[in-house]
Amino acid sequence: MAATAHPLMVGQVLQSNSTHYTILQFIGEGGFGEVAKCWADNSSSAVAVKILKNEYLQDIEDEVSMLKTIGSLNADNINVVKFYEQFQYLGYNCLVFELLDVDLSHLVCSIKVHNIRPIAEQLLVALQGLKSVRVMHGDIKPDNVMLADIDEDPVRVKG
Template identity: 35%
Template sequence: MASFETPCLSVRHGVRMVPEPNVTLEQASMLRHLMLHNLDKCNIITLYDEIFISNRMSLVVEKLDISLHNYLLETQGLVLLEDIRTVIQQMATALAALKRVGVIHGDVTTDNIMMVDRVRQPFRVKLIDFSQAMFSSQAKPGRILQTPQYRAAEIMLGLPFCEAVDIWALGCVMGIMMFGFELFPTTTDYDASLQPVRNRR
């Protein structure tokens, strides 16, 4: 059986400053925690520093290229199966690393998977945006997270949940890459809760 875990790699990059209006101290703290465990070597974005400009926090992170979402738009969703496998394998490695340190990402989407350098390192990707991330111990039933199109059933139903919700979301990403469309297209929380039922009819 093929393993979905790949060796953790460390690659040097340029630096960019990202001023994010929604950056919270909790998000910055989570990224620092991940860096302490060297998870930037496991396909997770590297945080270098946080700075305050006019009392607004900005993250100093590695410079990446383009989101998987935008790449799929540019290529009209035409991706070879071997390239899909490469992306999913790297993200599975990232999620396995997060699970080892007891963290749920909470928002795995094509927007939050970034290509490192599509010319020099085709389909080398990293997981970004930890604004919804939490420790597994903070996962309480009824808590709403994840983008509706990627939302796991246990989140919709208010049931106990764990790191497995990220695997569900990654499966949705794989579906988009394979078929060229969202498996559960929706724009609202209500529609998201009905999609699995509609798809069974």
């Protein structure tokens, strides 16, 4: 992984108004910033915290508004990731989501043909749910489709 965009480290505690998130490891990086797997004290469970680069501050309000709109739907029924909260820590905007397993691009070469249809159907349900609240997904690609829990259900996806 490339150099971090912030001074945050594994073991550090991020504090929101509702809980403390202990950084367990950094699990992803992109143009937006990084994603950390964290332990949420309030729920005693692991979550994903997206730590945004400061240059994306102007876009945060629109994204949070969209995430709250999507949150009005039942995330499990429409196959979208659950958004829990947004907070600032040391000047960094942090978005907290349910922790999912791996993205679909990790399985593209090994996916079995009979698994394509259930995955496609789940993605269509997700798109239909987004359409119902007038939200359009602008970046559908295997990197942005996540397997919920590959051990429990190897074809359960969320977009």
